[in-house]
Amino acid sequence: MAxxxxxxxxxxxxxxxxxxxxxxxxxxAQLGALLDHVAVxxxxxxxxxxxxAQVIPQTNVMRDDVPRPSLDRExxxxxxxxxxxxxxRVPRIIGEDA
Amino acid sequence: MNLDATAxxxxxxxxxxxxxxxxxxxxxxxxxxxxDGAVGAYLATxxxxxxxxxxLVDARVKAGERLPLAGVPLALKDNMCVAGTPTTCASxxxxxxxxxxxxxxxxxxxxxxALPLGKTNLDxxxxxxxxxxxxLGKTANPWDLGRVPGGSSGGSVAAVAAGEATxxxxxxxxxxxxxxxxxxxxVGFKPTYGRVSRYGxxxxxxxxxxxxxxxxxxxxxxxVYELMAGRDPMDATTVDRPVEAVSNALREDLAGVRIGxxxxxxxxELEPAVRDVYERAYADLERLGAELVEVAxxxxxxxxxxxxxxxxxxxxxxxARFDGMRYGLRVEAADVGATYEATRAAGFGxxxxxxxxxxxxxxxxxxxxAYYVRAQKARTLIAADFAKAFSACDAIAxxxxxxxxxxxxxxxDPVSMYLMDYxxxxxxxxxLPSLSVPCGYVTPPGAAGxxxxxxxxxxxxxxxxxxxxxxxxxxxxxxxxxxxxxxxLPGPVGAR
Numbered sequence: 162m163a164x165x166x167x168x169x170x171x172x173x174x175x176x177x178x179x180x181x182x183x184x185x186x187x188x189x190a191q192l193g194a195l196l197d198h199v200a201v202x203x204x205x206x207x208x209x210x211x212x213x214a215q216v217i218p219q220t221n222v223m224r225d226d227v228p229r230p231s232l233d234r235e236x237x238x239x240x241x242x243x244x245x246x247x248x249x250r251v252p253r254i255i256g257e258d259a
Numbered sequence: 260m261n262l263d264a265t266a267x268x269x270x271x272x273x274x275x276x277x278x279x280x281x282x283x284x285x286x287x288x289x290x291x292x293x294x295d296g297a298v299g300a301y302l303a304t305x306x307x308x309x310x311x312x313x314x315l316v317d318a319r320v321k322a323g324e325r326l327p328l329a330g331v332p333l334a335l336k337d338n339m340c341v342a343g344t345p346t347t348c349a350s351x352x353x354x355x356x357x358x359x360x361x362x363x364x365x366x367x368x369x370x371x372x373a374l375p376l377g378k379t380n381l382d383x384x385x386x387x388x389x390x391x392x393x394x395l396g397k398t399a400n401p402w403d404l405g406r407v408p409g410g411s412s413g414g415s416v417a418a419v420a421a422g423e424a425t426x427x428x429x430x431x432x433x434x435x436x437x438x439x440x441x442x443x444x445x446v447g448f449k450p451t452y453g454r455v456s457r458y459g460x461x462x463x464x465x466x467x468x469x470x471x472x473x474x475x476x477x478x479x480x481x482x483v484y485e486l487m488a489g490r491d492p493m494d495a496t497t498v499d500r501p502v503e504a505v506s507n508a509l510r511e512d513l514a515g516v517r518i519g520x521x522x523x524x525x526x527x528e529l530e531p532a533v534r535d536v537y538e539r540a541y542a543d544l545e546r547l548g549a550e551l552v553e554v555a556x557x558x559x560x561x562x563x564x565x566x567x568x569x570x571x572x573x574x575x576x577x578x579a580r581f582d583g584m585r586y587g588l589r590v591e592a593a594d595v596g597a598t599y600e601a602t603r604a605a606g607f608g609x610x611x612x613x614x615x616x617x618x619x620x621x622x623x624x625x626x627x628x629a630y631y632v633r634a635q636k637a638r639t640l641i642a643a644d645f646a647k648a649f650s651a652c653d654a655i656a657x658x659x660x661x662x663x664x665x666x667x668x669x670x671x672d673p674v675s676m677y678l679m680d681y682x683x684x685x686x687x688x689x690x691l692p693s694l695s696v697p698c699g700y701v702t703p704p705g706a707a708g709x710x711x712x713x714x715x716x717x718x719x720x721x722x723x724x725x726x727x728x729x730x731x732x733x734x735x736x737x738x739x740x741x742x743x744x745x746x747x748l749p750g751p752v753g754a755r
Contacts, residue, residue: 167620176575176619177582178612179600191673192617198674199564202633205640212635215466215496216642216690217453217720222495236359242589251584252595 167192262286266331266425266479267506270372273330274320280313280330284374287332291376291423297748299398300408300418302337304377305344316372326372327486334424336415337378338385339365339470340459344375348461349393350383352581352588352606362459363494364428364470364487371486376424379414383608384578385435385463387411388679391667392610400443401745403707406664409439412473416443419473420745426483427473432464433566434659434683436471437695441659441713444697444740446730447473448480451721452690453498455484456491464573465496467566467687475740477696477731482506484723503724509731514548516729519652522555524682529661533712536699537658540714540737544656547736549729554648554655558640562685563677565641568621568634569688574611575618581606613673642689649719654729657682659695659713663703686717693717696730697739709743 169189173180180188234247243250260278261268272278288306295301309332316329335341338348340358347353361369369375382392390398390413398413400406401421408417412429416436419427420443429436431449440447449471457468472483488502520541526534545551583589583602590601607615621630648655659682670676686693695713702709714733718726734740 169616172616172620172623175623176615177579177596177599177603178607178615179597179604180612184612188613188616191613192620194672194674195567195617195677198677199568199630199634201564202561202568202637205558205561205633205637207633207636207640210636210639212632213638213642214635215452216638216688217451217496217498219453219496219498224492232359237585240356240359240586242583242587249585252591252598254595 167196260286262290263422265476266328266474266482269331269425270327270329273316273372274325276320278330280316280372280374281310283330283332284309284313287376287424293751294421294423294748296751297399297404298401298417298421298423299396300334300379300414300421300423301377302347302349302380302396302414303345305341305375308341308344309374309376312369312374316374319372327482328368329372331373332376332425333368333373334376334379334415334418334427335365336381336412336427336429338381338430338461339428340461341365341375341378344378346378346461347395348384349381349395350606350608350611351394352603354395354588356587360459363456363491365459367487368483379418379427381414382411383611384461384574385411385430385432386574386610386614388434388438388676389665389670390414390439392608394608400664401748402444402710403664405707406666406710407442409442409664411435412447413439415473416440416445416447419443419445419475421748426479428470429473430460430468430470431687432467432570433687434680436473437659437683437693437713437715438679440473440695441711442664444711445473445475446477446480446694446696447471448484448694448727449687449692450484450488450723451692453496454488454502454721454723456494456497458491458493462577464570465577466573467570477727477734478506478509480694481509481727484727500721505724505727508724508728510728511732511735512548513544513729513732516549516654517552517652518544518549519554519648519655520551521559521655521657522553523557523559524657529658530701530703532701532703533662536701536712537714540698541656543737544733547732552652554651556644556648556685558637558644559685561637562641562688563681565634565637565688566680566684567617567677568630569638571614571618572621572631573618575615575622578611578615610673638688641685645685645689645691654716654718654726657715659683659715663701663710663712666705682715690720691717692721692723692726694726694730696734698737699739700743708746711743
């Protein structure tokens with residue numbers, strides 16, 4: 162777990178976050194400091210330990226497959242940044258020559 | 260009428276028709292108008308909604324119903340949805356968004372007669388320990404307006420501490436109810452993970468988030484807890500086991516109770532005045548009949564490192580939904596990818612961006628096993644340590660925070676802020692019920708007056724009933740909350 166190798170610009174791309182060069186530098190230093198801190202976990206003997214995703218003993222929770230009302234369409238669409246009639250209006254996803 | 264009465268007393272008065280819920284709602288909103296300019300607990304008040312609920316409560320009481328929270332003023336952290344009401348998470352990305360449905364926990368309290376006064380400030384998306392990460396407002400500690408209220412549920416605890424709400428809901432992922440409750444001298448309770456539905460709580464870290472009550476007394480916190488806990492078909496992580504009645508079964512002593520004092524949480528590194536308060540608190544537990552036993556939590560020191568991988572990983576995944584397409588802010592750019600990036604860059608504040616970045620990194624190809632999976636394994640060890648400790652004790656006592664509330668801008672380095680949650684994070688990782696109850700005061704140099712400290716009591720999974728009973732016994736015997744009161748707040752002149 163080396164901390165020096167965090168490529169903030171690449172991680173920001175994965176996270177869909179536009180960062181300024183100044184932010185890349187600042188967040189890079191701060192994330193480096195945090196990674197230095199979390200390096201203490203290397204001292205824990207975890208080789209034979211199972212991972213815990215959540216602590217409460219719950220397995221699959223099923224419900225009856227019965228239709229029920231969902232949120233009102235008009236109420237939901239009112240929250241849309243852009244709409245067209247009964248649809249969300251979103252940027253083009255498929256390119257011109259696709 | 261006494262606006263500073265407990266929830267139990269207000270409900271009794273409204274049920275007896277000594278006072279109407281409409282009178283309570285009106286008086287409480289007048290008090291908020293008078294005081295909140297100085298405190299800034301609320302991002303938005305919902306006066307009309309509270310009044311409409313008050314009229315409904317009065318009609319139900321008149322028709323012969325008795326409601327456990329009849330006319331009780333309730334403040335809600337602004338990461339909980341209330342249908343028809345703006346819900347922002349104190350983030351620019353959700354500014355102006357109106358929730359289309361109501362959170363289950365909130366609905367259960369409204370059904371029990373509570374009055375929704377308004378939405379309170381928080382660190383953006385509940386990420387922070389001081390409330391300073393809010394993009395929409397500044398909340399001050401009512402004990403000293405130059406200090407933070409703690410976080411992330413800073414607005415909810417400040418509202419209760421300033422008498423601007425009788426009870427409030429907060430959410431706690433790594434200490435976000437308990438640390439601010441300690442800073443503001445009120446009771447803050449995080450139930451066992453899975454006890455209270457998260458439906459309608461905007462997600463931060465789904466395996467850790469839990470809604471809990473904030474109140475002046477343990478009895479009020481217990482009442483709110485038992486009314487909102489229990490299985491909810493809308494949240495599959497809620498557990499299907501009965502919620503025991505708590506609020507009418509609170510004990511007055513600790514005879515026969517074994518309280519664990521954690522070896523690794525020695526008080527030696529605390530400021531002497533702070534250490535004295537906690538040493539006295541432990542002695543008081545003993546005086547009440549408890550047997551103090553030393554327990555070991557050898558992995559507790561790894562809590563912060565574990566948490567700051569798991570919580571950001573879950574955050575980076577949960578906050579992917581804020582893409583500017585279906586709700587919230589959208590910043591149009593050249594194409595869809597650039598629109599996502601510009602929207603999220605403009606909508607999220609620095610702390611949220613930091614956590615998204617660290618979480619994305621910890622989950623990315625090549626680092627997943629070294630960071631995320633290793634942290635999940637550490638979590639197993641931490642939970643196992645607690646299970647072992649609870650074979651020797653019924654509850655664990657420790658400080659809720661290492662210091663009283665600090666001044667604004669005192670912690671500029673993110674890691675020093677993360678260390679504020681040292682005493683609360685291990686319990687969160689293990690899913691345990693845990694609370695903070697006022698345990699004394701210190702007056703550090705430069706403080707406006709005495710600042711409260713909180714004793715954290717934590718129990719085994721699902722042991723809420725016993726835990727709240729212990730806290731009640733301690734509270735009744737020590738009465739710390741009654742020994743000091745907040746200084747007079749400046750009036751509405753110069754309000755925000």
